[in-house]
Amino acid sequence: MTRHFLTLKNLSSDEIISIIDDAILRKKSNIVSDELKGKYLALIFEKSSTRTRVSFETAMNQLGGKASFLSVQDLQLGRGEPLADTSKVISSMADAIVLRTLKHQTITEFSNESSSPVINGLSDLSHPCQLLADIMTFNEHRGSIKGKKIAWIGDYNNMCKTYIEASKILEFQLHIATPSSILSKNDIQEDNVTIYESMEDAVKDCNLITTDVWISMGDNEIDQKKNSLKEYQVTPELLDQASKEVIFFHCLPAVRGEEVSHEVMDDPRSLIWHQAENRMHAQKSLLTFLINN
Ligand code: CP
Numbered sequence: 001m002t003r004h005f006l007t008l009k010n011l012s013s014d015e016i017i018s019i020i021d022d023a024i025l026r027k028k029s030n031i032v033s034d035e036l037k038g039k040y041l042a043l044i045f046e047k048s049s050t051r052t053r054v055s056f057e058t059a060m061n062q063l064g065g066k067a068s069f070l071s072v073q074d075l076q077l078g079r080g081e082p083l084a085d086t087s088k089v090i091s092s093m094a095d096a097i098v099l100r101t102l103k104h105q106t107i108t109e110f111s112n113e114s115s116s117p118v119i120n121g122l123s124d125l126s127h128p129c130q131l132l133a134d135i136m137t138f139n140e141h142r143g144s145i146k147g148k149k150i151a152w153i154g155d156y157n158n159m160c161k162t163y164i165e166a167s168k169i170l171e172f173q174l175h176i177a178t179p180s181s182i183l184s185k186n187d188i189q190e191d192n193v194t195i196y197e198s199m200e201d202a203v204k205d206c207n208l209i210t211t212d213v214w215i216s217m218g219d220n221e222i223d224q225k226k227n228s229l230k231e232y233q234v235t236p237e238l239l240d241q242a243s244k245e246v247i248f249f250h251c252l253p254a255v256r257g258e259e260v261s262h263e264v265m266d267d268p269r270s271l272i273w274h275q276a277e278n279r280m281h282a283q284k285s286l287l288t289f290l291i292n293n
């Protein structure tokens with residue numbers, strides 16, 4: 001049966017942990033391999049990308065395979081060829097396909113017709129590849145995330161939703177700080193997720209603080225979101241109120257002066273560049289797991 005990676009739920013917690021352990025090992029030992037020699041990865045993107053595109057392309061290259069970037073405008077898909085037809089054709093040749101789409105449903109529909117593994121490279125609902133890199137980075141610097149306290153600051157977006165999913169699978173506490181106009185206390189009924197309006201309350205005792213842009217790609221509520229989130233900025237002073245061991249994550253790209261201050265990006269507690277590099281290491285493990293298993 002073809003395994004897809006559309007959300008974190010497509011993997012068990014043991015599989016996630018083993019992919020991450022493998023990624024850490026690969027990174028440490030700098031393994032050069034030809035595990036994916038002769039394999040081809042297609043990247044179909046409806047939205048812009050720096051990290052996801054480059055990390056998948058370099059991962060395939062370092063594993064002896066090939067990848068190519070296919071923007072929707074250049075495919076017949078952009079001229080109206082049905083998604084299902086595109087999926088059948090591309091999956092008959094490619095060994096795996098990464099999709100970045102506006103709507104998550106597009107990825108689901110594509111995967112229903114695909115004979116090769118489909119990987120979500122970001123939708124409006126989920127960014128599971130980013131979470132693999134985030135958990136890997138946490139692991140490298142602070143050990144297992146199980147039982148830890150994580151604060152999410154800002155918009156209830158695709159990244160926040162993926163953290164919620166991860167918190168259930170990997171058993172950590174998630175504190176979400178967001179205005180009540182975006183999410184109110186009772187909107188999420190999960191034992192390990194707590195919603196706060198106050199950032200200061202949310203970060204207390206937290207081991208990790210993470211945030212993301214106020215306005216995601218494809219989000220049309222620009223003025224409303226900017227207005228409701230204007231106080232929700234991660235600063236060094238906010239980090240000072242968390243655990244002494246706190247670290248800071250941002251999936252990037254960041255808007256300095258909005259969700260994050262200039263100072264935090266360069267703060268010693270910020271691990272954003274490690275996170276970005278780990279996209280490639282984590283995806284090498286994911287690709288070998290999905291293509292070779
Ligand atoms: N974090 C992330 O997915 O970045 P890109 O949008 O640059 O791919």
Ligand code: NVA
Pocket residue numbers: 122157158159212213215216217251252253
């Ligand atoms: N929430 C952001 C993440 C980008 C990696 C977006 O969807 O634009």
